[in-house]
Amino acid sequence: MKDVAARAGVALGTVSNVLNRPEMVSERTRRRVLDAIAELGFVRNESARQLRGGTSRTLAYVVLDTRNPFFTDVAAGAQRVADEAGLALFLCDGGEDRARQHHYLDLLEQQRVEGILITPVQEDDPRIAALAGRGTPVVVVDRGAGPDQCSVSVDDVLGGDLAVSHLLDTGHRRIAFVGGPRTIGQVADRISGARQALVRAGADAESLTVLETDRLDVAEGRRAGQRLAGLPAARRPTAAFCANDMLALGLLQQAVRLGLRVPDDLAIVGYDDIEFAAAAAVPLTSVAQPRQLLGRTAAELLLDEARNPGGHVHQRRVFEPELVVRESTRTRPPGAIG
Secondary structure, eight states: HHHHHHHHOOOHHHHHHHHOOGGGHHHHHHHHHHHHHHHOOOOHHHHHHHHSSSOOOOOEESOOOTTTTHHHHHHHHHHHHEEEEEEEEEEEEOOTTTTHHEEEEEEEEHHTOOEEOOOOOTTTTTHHHHHTTOOEEEEESSSSOOTTSSSEEHHHHHHHHHHHHHHHTOOOOOOEOOOOOOOHHHHHHHHHHHHHHHHHOOGGGGEEEOOOSSEEEEEHHHHHHHHHTTTTTTTSSSSSEEHHHHHHHHHHHHHHHHTTOTTTTTTEEEOOOOHHHSSSOOEEEEHHHHHHHHHHHHHHHHHHHHHOTTTTOOOOOEEOOEOOOOOOGGOTTTTTTO
16 A cells, blocks of 8 residues: 555555545546556455454355246345445355355354345344344345344245146146255245145145155256156146246156146146246246345345444335136136046
8 A cells, every 4th residue: 555655655544545435536647546546456455454454345145045936036146235335245155054054154254244134044043143233234125134133035925825826827736846855944934834824725734645745956856747647647746836937947857758638638837036046948847936036135224223323223024926827727617636
């Protein structure tokens, strides 16, 4: 900074103002300093600044699984808010693994990030509450949270209800749920909504065939398709509601490989309405979530807590999902049995 000040012919404090409070410096002086910075190849020592200020100019989002485009879409919404605030956004892949998420939380706290967004593997994870209690703002994304944290989520019980109600309306009675593990809160809520729809229609909640998966990815969807095809024909489901679109796309792939016609032999509903859902070989009916809106809202709440701690009020924002109907659930003809 001393070299920059000497090259520009200004005081050291003026260089500091250009870097940190540019509105306090005239346009002419600011340009001289910026030209000197460019000529000298000066790069600010952000580590030193962090030590002085106590936090870095970064936010972080610890996602459930970066392979799922749902989370990258949520991150895109958060990125826009970070950009507007002049911050960087780090994306950390939790890999649906609680220990891995905890490892990232420890690292991010050590790096003094300004705040953390997280989609947790475990609901009500005490490590998240402890982190917030030590002064790092945290917003839970795609799940609810306790009274001492902000959260942004979608009503997944309603989403499960919408999916299975649609399948019932199109004539299906033998319905499978594909997803897991159930310890993930979103999965549990979507099963609950599916059973809620069955009970309202006069069916037994336990009539839902649950094909639990180890992960929420395409490979597990294919394996579920193989398991479903192996069930006796008399009780084999004619429709499947999947916990996310990745599973649904894998199930669709396996159904086609096995010679099953979608939706004639097997109707499929996904969840999230990622871009690939509409582009599938058989365009996929899906429960849509406002992905970028989730990210934007979460990042706005996070920055408000980080920068206005005295006046911040914790909020739990819940959005409603919407069913998007496509060819994978074409209406069955009147009188069809299934």
